[in-house]
């Protein structure tokens with residue numbers, strides 16, 4: 001029998017996603033402050049803009065480049081209590097601690113009806129600062145990722161001041177693609193109230209979405225250059241090939257490598273140096289892209305072309321681990337993972353005597369969570385696909401695949417959203433012409 005759930009062994013329970021949030025314990029607030037002061041005070045600056053008179057409760061939105069963002073947000077909001085909307089994997093084996101710290105558990109890129117009442121409780125009952133990372137993942141190339149289109153509506157529904165805290169330096173200090181080794185880079189976060197409660201009331205959800213998206217914009221390589229931040233670590237490029245996976249010279253995918261400060265293509269032999277100021281420079285011949293995010297966006301354009309021409313699809317045999325609750329990852333063995341315009345993500349496998357098929361259609365996912373070195377299971381790249389009650393961590397058999405999967409998820413979503421918009425418009429126009437016809441006939 002085929003099921004859309006895994007036939008878990010007796011005793012395995014799903015996490016209750018409707019748990020009420022807890023007020024952050026005062027002890028946790030002080031502890032976070034003390035620990036953050038000790039670990040961050042020498043290398044962190046927090047600038048506050050238009051923050052006079054801003055008091056909790058308010059809605060705090062941040063970009064996301066590493067775990068340290070949670071500490072910085074708590075520090076910036078101090079002395080107010082905070083509640084973070086945090087991924088459920090963050091609750092792994094420390095669920096109670098996360099709850100006592102005020103965290104609201106969420107599975108990534110899923111619709112959770114319980115989330116709004118939980119947010120309202122934090123703001124209206126606890127009077128705390130509600131913090132959210134709307135990118136819902138660490139930045140792969142140090143620029144703002146696509147945000148959920150429902151963010152403006154959520155802000156409108158919550159009816160509170162909106163404060164944006166943009167972190168700089170975190171990606172350069174701890175790049176997602178080589179997070180175990182740090183670079184000597186100072187951290188600077190800018191905290192700005194971008195909307196008052198009254199403005200939230202007056203503006204439309206689209207206008208709010210637009211304001212917040214602009215306020216959250218960041219480009220860490222531009223920031224590095226503008227502030228003349230020199231990264232002198234000899235290993236500074238190591239891992240960058242996981243993100244810049246396609247060679248702009250010979251166009252081959254997944255044959256890039258890094259060594260020290262060098263990024264190279266093993267197919268055509270072209271090499272670039274990642275300079276101390278964060279630019280790419282060809283060792284010989286053409287550089288093509290000196291700005292790493294521009295290279296990344298060129299890859300996106302190529303993925304989009306594949307989608308538009310109907311050539312995009314991904315299929316692989318993967319190792320799957322699931323997280324129905326926060327206690328243990330369950331080894332589900334091998335499965336087939338496919339990704340396409342027609343079906344979105346599909347995982348087909350067999351566990352405990354029963355076949356399962358997990359589907360996440362394109363329209364429901366504006367992004368996907370990927371990891372390059374997953375600390376909880378094994379230090380390899382993986383893609384995480386969540387449903388409303390489970391999370392599946394898939395390790396592909398081929399290397400350097402996950403960045404393209406991430407870009408493809410975003411582009412497929414954009415195509416689908418545009419298709420839906422055009423269909424709605426066509427229906428509206430048809431209805432209008434029908435009404436006009438009826439009027440003329442009268």
Ligand SMILES: [Zn+2]
Nearest residue numbers: 247250265268
């Ligand atoms: Zn090449």
